[in-house]
Amino acid sequence: MIRRALLTVLLGLAACTGPVKLDNEQVSNRGAGKDNWWDALPRQAWSRYPRVAQSQDWFEVYRVAPGVLAIYEPGQFEEVISYLITGSERALLFDTGLGIGDMRALVDKLTPLPVTVVNSHSHYDHIGGNHAFDRVLAVDHAYTLERSGGLAHDRVAEAVGPGWIWKKTPPGFDAGQYRIEGYSASGILEDGMKIDLGVRVLEVLLTPGHAPDALCLFDAGNRLLFTGDTFYPAPLYTHLPGSDFEAYANSANRLAGYAGRVDWLMTAHNEPAVDPVYLGGLARAFEAIADGSASFVMTDGNREYPFEGFSIITP
Numbered sequence: 194m195i196r197r198a199l200l201t202v203l204l205g206l207a208a209c210t211g212p213v214k215l216d217n218e219q220v221s222n223r224g225a226g227k228d229n230w231w232d233a234l235p236r237q238a239w240s241r242y243p244r245v246a247q248s249q250d251w252f253e254v255y256r257v258a259p260g261v262l263a264i265y266e267p268g269q270f271e272e273v274i275s276y277l278i279t280g281s282e283r284a285l286l287f288d289t290g291l292g293i294g295d296m297r298a299l300v301d302k303l304t305p306l307p308v309t310v311v312n313s314h315s316h317y318d319h320i321g322g323n324h325a326f327d328r329v330l331a332v333d334h335a336y337t338l339e340r341s342g343g344l345a346h347d348r349v350a351e352a353v354g355p356g357w358i359w360k361k362t363p364p365g366f367d368a369g370q371y372r373i374e375g376y377s378a379s380g381i382l383e384d385g386m387k388i389d390l391g392v393r394v395l396e397v398l399l400t401p402g403h404a405p406d407a408l409c410l411f412d413a414g415n416r417l418l419f420t421g422d423t424f425y426p427a428p429l430y431t432h433l434p435g436s437d438f439e440a441y442a443n444s445a446n447r448l449a450g451y452a453g454r455v456d457w458l459m460t461a462h463n464e465p466a467v468d469p470v471y472l473g474g475l476a477r478a479f480e481a482i483a484d485g486s487a488s489f490v491m492t493d494g495n496r497e498y499p500f501e502g503f504s505i506i507t508p
């Protein structure tokens with residue numbers, strides 16, 4: 194109860210809009226588990242990894258695999274995770290977060306290597322820091338292009354409103370002005386393309402479904418699959434504008450073939466590394482929804498299908 198009371202105070206401070214209802218009606222359309230989402234923090238999974246010291250309170254940085262730093266933003270509902278993946282010559286930043294903290298300044302502290310940005314997809318919580326980087330590789334898709342123009346305040350204001358943020362935001366951050374800055378892509382990503390970081394090679398797998406431009410990065414040499422929002426251990430979204438159930442099911446089928454080739458799925462929300470057994474589970478889940486054998490509950494007017502360790506939301 195003490196923790197809850199404290200967090201309520203923090204919520205009020207962060208949002209500066211007065212007390213927040215604990216049933217959190219402000220976060221909608223995001224499946225079960227949205228009420229008091231901050232009660233899940235700190236998540237046990239993170240305690241397995243050494244924390245990397247840095248100066249921005251907004252971020253938490255953990256060494257989650259050799260040459261892989263997870264950059265976690267637990268202060269906002271999405272609990273988004275970006276990854277700094279380093280080779281011997283170059284580094285790749287897989288997603289740039291919410292644009293609340295200064296991702297560029299953080300990355301400059303974490304690596305001396307030249308950094309290329311790749312986004313798992315173009316939702317606001319993955320492209321927030323893109324504008325600060327010189328080299329961004331992007332999918333050649335109308336959706337990506339449109340969102341590279343930036344997202345005005347009215348398109349993202351909800352995400353920094355009451356119920357969405359519990360942690361103190363960085364000095365100078367103004368929720369009333371929050372927007373996603375536009376950026377320019379410096380190169381095109383294609384399916385099967387290999388990005389050589391020196392010693393480490395990442396293969397691009399286009400996996401549309403959650404978003405039209407969703408992709409995963411396959412690190413064969415280190416047996417890692419960076420899944421973005423295509424898989425994480427929480428409600429998965431096929432119901433957002435631009436989402437496509439059929440495409441997602443096809444992508445899940447494709448990824449199931451990678452289960453035996455990786456040791457960890459490096460996901461973009463909540464927890465960094467989960468068992469690849471979920472890839473088979475994801476493909477079977479889509480099949481069960483498609484053939485009508487899966488059961489669902491209604492959340493916020495959508496169908497939410499619960500499975501072991503995750504759920505799938507459909508319109």
Ligand SMILES: [Zn+2]
Pocket residue numbers: 314316403404422
């Ligand atoms: Zn997303």
